[in-house]
Amino acid sequence: MVSLPFSTQLINLFAGLLLLxxxxxxxxxxxxxLINLFAxxxFVLALSTSIVAWSTSQGHxxxxxxxxxxxxxxxxxxxxxxxxxxxxxxxxxxxxxNIPATMLIGIALVIFAFNLAAxxxxxxxxxxxxxxxIATASVLLSFLMMITRRKAVSQVIGFLxxxxxxFFAATSATYGMPMVVELGIAxxxxxxxxxxxxxxxxxxxxxxxxxxxxxxxxxxx
Amino acid sequence: xxxxxxxxxxxxxxxxxxxxxHREYAPELNAGMSLLTFLAASALTVRIIADxxxxxxxxxxxxxxxxxxxxxxxxxxxxxxxxxxxPYMRIEAxxxxxxxxxxxxxxxxxxxxxxxxxxxxxxxxxxILWVAMEAATLTTVLLVSxxxxxxxxxxxxKYFILCGVGxxxxxxxxxxxxxxxxxxxxxGGTALLWTHLNQVKGDLQPTVLSLxxxxxxxxxxxxxxxxxxHNWLPDAHAEGPTPISAVLSGLLLNVxxxxxxxxxxxxxGALGTHFAGNLMMGFGLLSVVVxxxxxxxxxxxxxxxxxxxxxxxxxxxxxxxxxxxVATFAGLLHMTVHSLTKSAIFFVxxxxxxxxxxxxxADIRGLIDTNxxxxxxxxxxxxxxxxxxxxxxxxxxxxxxxxxxxxQPWATPFLLASLGVAFAAIFGKVQPMVxxxxxxxxxxxxxxxxxVFVHLGIVLLLGLYIPPYLADxxxxxxxxxx
Numbered sequence: 001m002v003s004l005p006f007s008t009q010l011i012n013l014f015a016g017l018l019l020l021x022x023x024x025x026x027x028x029x030x031x032x033x034l035i036n037l038f039a040x041x042x043f044v045l046a047l048s049t050s051i052v053a054w055s056t057s058q059g060h061x062x063x064x065x066x067x068x069x070x071x072x073x074x075x076x077x078x079x080x081x082x083x084x085x086x087x088x089x090x091x092x093x094x095x096x097x098n099i100p101a102t103m104l105i106g107i108a109l110v111i112f113a114f115n116l117a118a119x120x121x122x123x124x125x126x127x128x129x130x131x132x133x134i135a136t137a138s139v140l141l142s143f144l145m146m147i148t149r150r151k152a153v154s155q156v157i158g159f160l161x162x163x164x165x166x167f168f169a170a171t172s173a174t175y176g177m178p179m180v181v182e183l184g185i186a187x188x189x190x191x192x193x194x195x196x197x198x199x200x201x202x203x204x205x206x207x208x209x210x211x212x213x214x215x216x217x218x219x220x221x
Numbered sequence: 222x223x224x225x226x227x228x229x230x231x232x233x234x235x236x237x238x239x240x241x242x243h244r245e246y247a248p249e250l251n252a253g254m255s256l257l258t259f260l261a262a263s264a265l266t267v268r269i270i271a272d273x274x275x276x277x278x279x280x281x282x283x284x285x286x287x288x289x290x291x292x293x294x295x296x297x298x299x300x301x302x303x304x305x306x307x308p309y310m311r312i313e314a315x316x317x318x319x320x321x322x323x324x325x326x327x328x329x330x331x332x333x334x335x336x337x338x339x340x341x342x343x344x345x346x347x348x349i350l351w352v353a354m355e356a357a358t359l360t361t362v363l364l365v366s367x368x369x370x371x372x373x374x375x376x377x378x379k380y381f382i383l384c385g386v387g388x389x390x391x392x393x394x395x396x397x398x399x400x401x402x403x404x405x406x407x408x409g410g411t412a413l414l415w416t417h418l419n420q421v422k423g424d425l426q427p428t429v430l431s432l433x434x435x436x437x438x439x440x441x442x443x444x445x446x447x448x449x450x451h452n453w454l455p456d457a458h459a460e461g462p463t464p465i466s467a468v469l470s471g472l473l474l475n476v477x478x479x480x481x482x483x484x485x486x487x488x489x490g491a492l493g494t495h496f497a498g499n500l501m502m503g504f505g506l507l508s509v510v511v512x513x514x515x516x517x518x519x520x521x522x523x524x525x526x527x528x529x530x531x532x533x534x535x536x537x538x539x540x541x542x543x544x545x546x547v548a549t550f551a552g553l554l555h556m557t558v559h560s561l562t563k564s565a566i567f568f569v570x571x572x573x574x575x576x577x578x579x580x581x582x583a584d585i586r587g588l589i590d591t592n593x594x595x596x597x598x599x600x601x602x603x604x605x606x607x608x609x610x611x612x613x614x615x616x617x618x619x620x621x622x623x624x625x626x627x628x629q630p631w632a633t634p635f636l637l638a639s640l641g642v643a644f645a646a647i648f649g650k651v652q653p654m655v656x657x658x659x660x661x662x663x664x665x666x667x668x669x670x671x672x673v674f675v676h677l678g679i680v681l682l683l684g685l686y687i688p689p690y691l692a693d694x695x696x697x698x699x700x701x702x703x
Binding site for chain 1: 346349352355356359363366369370371375377378379382389392393395399403404412429432
């Protein structure tokens, strides 16, 4: 057994936590808890990014970690909390059909993700390359979450969680994208969430509910 | 300098119109801003043709014949659409479908949308290209949902979710591309610059790049409207205001295809095989066939022409997929004529729908009786888009078919059959709308039909005679990406 340096072990631990959180989000039925899980995911992401920054002395990753902390742990959850309070859907419980089946599909996705990432992991040069499989898996799990959800708010959280997974993929495969790109992505995500927020109100005003099955009228005639 | 203006004017316009976009003179202000952008873009084009490609501001922006051609096209159609939108949006406000604050949002977002498209075209950074494409999605989501009707909200939501997921795939592809590039170019900002990547494309890791291309094609392909990822497109076109349908079809789809073609150049260089081209041909052909057979089932006039856009984007993707000078030339020409024709058709369709008070084709009748220019515009535009000689679409489709017969003979029957089916579907629906008894009413503001005939005139000209400098320009661009 080859013993890994302590920092790598920590990063692997956080990667495992991220995967666990993705599964938790997949089956979480309370909107409020879903937002909290999203914030925790952001926090784990910021922690693991700063450990990567510390162990590889990549200075710019500290800024990425700070950006993640500010955007995904503080700002976005705050916006979402405000939204669900104003829309009074704070205590809403979503009916999810067939949680065991969803979990099984999720496990299959994880295996698929590891296979997909395997050739890239082999040629990777970063200390974090083994976590790329987990990053890919959490992207796919968020995708699955968006498909299975019927509420607008949870779909958006799925979308944001997918962005978290992509960010993790970027840090684990390449120590993060260039700063200007990362700032641009952060801006897009923030503006996107604000627009989604405005949208929720319009959707509720028009359909008197945030269920997206009301949004399936436009079909081929 | 020109570059600064091309990007700065629409950006400033977006901010200015966010304050004054609800005033009486806002439509003129919008058109004026678009005119300035167009003039700056023309100046930039002239300079590129004279001096060759330029790389400015720490290599952050890169202009070569390929993208300057799209910049010019984008600025031109953006300008003519703003002319069309003047009376169109006034009529919409007059009939009470839009309030003043919505008009302000509309004008501001119109300029921001132009800005994001031009940024996507001009940037040298593949990451910024992604950021600009995502920003373009966000601005158009606001524009599609402008009427706030249940149907428009649904269309915007679908657009947002589908394109959001799609563009997330493209981000994953970009990350993989950076991963491969970083090994060769070293970490930091330069590893995502397209010109740097292009120089070292032979050394990039092939496995990673082929995986990256799959993600990039699926991601940006969603925005191009390639089947089976085209679901958002007809809804967004039908439910948004018509000037937005015109720029979506005429410009945004082109910009997304531009992103695909740029990455294809890198991937083909790294792989040394025709993998990327084959994928593009497959998606392209599927889109052509699927769209052609869905055309005849449409009842809404804007959905009809939205499906026609899917078909034509499929043709272009197929042409770029074949590669080589003839097919790429055909693809570029088709990009130009499709943009011009399709936006002209949407201008006419917008006014026709306003006159009849509906977008349902069965209720639009006798356009030639009440307003001959609208009627003839729709008829001529439909002929042009269906690839009738002597229009430019005929020339590009003919070249494309010749190249296909030469390189990929198996695909030609599918293409020909689809074009035939599309012809029957569209012509059969347009003919009764143009002729016959009328029920239409007068419009409160005179429609702007000059842009329609300017566009169709250029398309006609391109079909009869391609000026040598333009042909040379296309050839230069084709060499860059062929």
